[in-house]
Amino acid sequence: MLAPTMPALRLAELTTVAVEALLALPHPVALLPVGSTEPHGPHLPLATDTLLSEHTCVLAARALRARGVAAVACPPLPYGVTHYADGFAGAISLSAATTEAMLRELCAAHRAAGFERVVVVNHHLEPAHLDAVTRAVAGVDGALFPTQLSRRWGRLLGEEFKKGECHAGSYESSLVLAARPELVDEAVRAELAEVPISLSKAMREGLTTFKAMGAARGYFGNPSAASAEEGRELYAHLVEMVVTEVCESLSIGTVVG
Numbered sequence: 001m002l003a004p005t006m007p008a009l010r011l012a013e014l015t016t017v018a019v020e021a022l023l024a025l026p027h028p029v030a031l032l033p034v035g036s037t038e039p040h041g042p043h044l045p046l047a048t049d050t051l052l053s054e055h056t057c058v059l060a061a062r063a064l065r066a067r068g069v070a071a072v073a074c075p076p077l078p079y080g081v082t083h084y085a086d087g088f089a090g091a092i093s094l095s096a097a098t099t100e101a102m103l104r105e106l107c108a109a110h111r112a113a114g115f116e117r118v119v120v121v122n123h124h125l126e127p128a129h130l131d132a133v134t135r136a137v138a139g140v141d142g143a144l145f146p147t148q149l150s151r152r153w154g155r156l157l158g159e160e161f162k163k164g165e166c167h168a169g170s171y172e173s174s175l176v177l178a179a180r181p182e183l184v185d186e187a188v189r190a191e192l193a194e195v196p197i198s199l200s201k202a203m204r205e206g207l208t209t210f211k212a213m214g215a216a217r218g219y220f221g222n223p224s225a226a227s228a229e230e231g232r233e234l235y236a237h238l239v240e241m242v243v244t245e246v247c248e249s250l251s252i253g254t255v256v257g
């Protein structure tokens with residue numbers, strides 16, 4: 001148990017002296033949150049994906065420290081490839097090439113700074129963005145990308161997620177409610193009717209914008225069913241995903257829970 005002697009959970013809040021001490025501990029690991037600046041319905045903030053990744057990283061850093069891994073949550077990368085939300089105000093996209101290059105350099109820079117592993121935690125699931133993240137991580141030794149889209153972890157994230165109705169519905173709304181409730185427009189959320197359209201199915205059919213998929217207000221699924229309690233349960237699974245894959249990568253036996 002390293003926690004009592006360890007510095008803050010967020011890398012950017014540490015002094016250089018504190019980072020030097022952290023890097024001297026067993027298994028220094030950098031958790032790198034990746035998000036987007038993207039419309040998430042009429043009730044969630046543009047930073048939804050970013051703050052989900054950041055909150056997961058902070059919780060996972062704490063859980064990893066309890067298992068003897070000197071983990072920190074890095075500053076987030078708050079932009080990605082964002083074209084599905086074209087036509088809604090606030091979709092700010094990078095190109096896939098820039099996203100890939102920036103992430104590859106960030107992963108390599110954290111490794112060069114002395115971290116044994118750098119772990120990308122991403123909550124923006126647009127295919128072109130996911131491809132860029134996957135390519136970036138594959139190009140750096142010691143970089144990991146645990147993903148909630150794998151069968152192993154996706155099955156734990158609820159029916160709505162499994163059906164692919166997972167943009168600004170109950171899944172993401174619950175996660176924001178558990179982390180930053182003050183950023184949810186609750187009056188609007190309570191009034192939203194369910195939009196039972198599968199984003200993943202629409203993607204396979206070749207549709208490339210939320211509007212073309214029939215999500216006129218930029219959300220899928222059932223936001224009004226969200227709760228902070230469900231969000232806390234979902235974070236537990238997301239933390240389990242990160243902790244398990246990091247410990248497996250470091251050949252540390254662990255039981256999460």
Ligand SMILES: [Zn+2]
Pocket residue numbers: 040048049123124125167168172
């Ligand atoms: Zn999202």
